[in-house]
Amino acid sequence: MDNTGLVGIVSIAVAGLTIAIGSIGPAIGEAMAVSRALSAMAQQPDEANTITRTLFVSLAMIESTAIYCFVVSMILIFANPFWDYFVKKAGG
Amino acid sequence: MEISPDNIIIRQFGTVKLNATIVYTWIVMAVMVVGSWLITRRLSTETGFSRWQNLLEVLVTGIQSQIRAVSHQEAGQYLPFAGTLFLFIAVSNLLSIVPGYQAPTGSLSTTAALAICVFIAVPLFGISEKGLARYLKHYVRPTPLMLPFNILGELSRTVALAVRLFGNVMSATMIAAILLSVVPLFFPIVLQVLGLLTGLIQAYIFAVLAMVYIASATRAYKEREEKSEKGE
Numbered sequence: 465m466d467n468t469g470l471v472g473i474v475s476i477a478v479a480g481l482t483i484a485i486g487s488i489g490p491a492i493g494e495a496m497a498v499s500r501a502l503s504a505m506a507q508q509p510d511e512a513n514t515i516t517r518t519l520f521v522s523l524a525m526i527e528s529t530a531i532y533c534f535v536v537s538m539i540l541i542f543a544n545p546f547w548d549y550f551v552k553k554a555g556g
Numbered sequence: 557m558e559i560s561p562d563n564i565i566i567r568q569f570g571t572v573k574l575n576a577t578i579v580y581t582w583i584v585m586a587v588m589v590v591g592s593w594l595i596t597r598r599l600s601t602e603t604g605f606s607r608w609q610n611l612l613e614v615l616v617t618g619i620q621s622q623i624r625a626v627s628h629q630e631a632g633q634y635l636p637f638a639g640t641l642f643l644f645i646a647v648s649n650l651l652s653i654v655p656g657y658q659a660p661t662g663s664l665s666t667t668a669a670l671a672i673c674v675f676i677a678v679p680l681f682g683i684s685e686k687g688l689a690r691y692l693k694h695y696v697r698p699t700p701l702m703l704p705f706n707i708l709g710e711l712s713r714t715v716a717l718a719v720r721l722f723g724n725v726m727s728a729t730m731i732a733a734i735l736l737s738v739v740p741l742f743f744p745i746v747l748q749v750l751g752l753l754t755g756l757i758q759a760y761i762f763a764v765l766a767m768v769y770i771a772s773a774t775r776a777y778k779e780r781e782e783k784s785e786k787g788e
Contacts, residue, residue, distance in 0.1 A: 517625070517626075517764070520760070521765065524757070528720040531719065531724060532723065535726070538726070
């Protein structure tokens, strides 16, 4: 098998693995954050505004780990530097 | 399929390339500047004022109250910076309902530029609030051992700020494009609506995070110092 095919196979497989494994952690983290926030809001409905704002900001920060994984997998599929290198080399 | 509007070149003058990011950034800037100029041209304090003035007043007072709630200090000097960040990102995300428009925030160059603005603004606000020596002192708190971690933290949160906004906006357009080729007609529209929602939330989060960083550089240490000075 030539280098281009190898790079293609590895890129696609790793892109899938990246987003699959990388979304597990943030999913658990966000679920924990939301469940805590909901119970806090049930206990103190007056503080719902503050809790919601803090919840949104922290959700965004937790979610950014998943977003990094998504960006990496998108780069692997659509803008892979190694793929371009080998295609250019094979093309001449 | 293009991963960022940087690669779409609209016109080329010699070696200078005019890509879609720059063009659409200019369009967003023009829309905001001309719009606010048109509205603020005829401001009135009477009871009968235009609905556009009402809109701007709601926006400004809303941003003001949010800054006050996040930073626990007067909005005054932070309003222009945080408000501009929020309005620019929100408008450039929301305009994506216009066909053919590419959100400039979907390019890593725009988001990196915005994040660098925050990176520079934090020490500027901190120094103007507390003076150079007291600002620099917070890097060696609680012990000088923490110096590299504090500096790294400042750098990495800048990168995180840029990549978070880029990833969210890019993923919205990307998923819409992929779904358009898999299940056309109805489903992509639902995700477009979701993209509008996340775009607005990301604008809010970017501005709030910038405000939190600025507030932590100006306020938290000041209070702690006051407390310790009183205690000693």
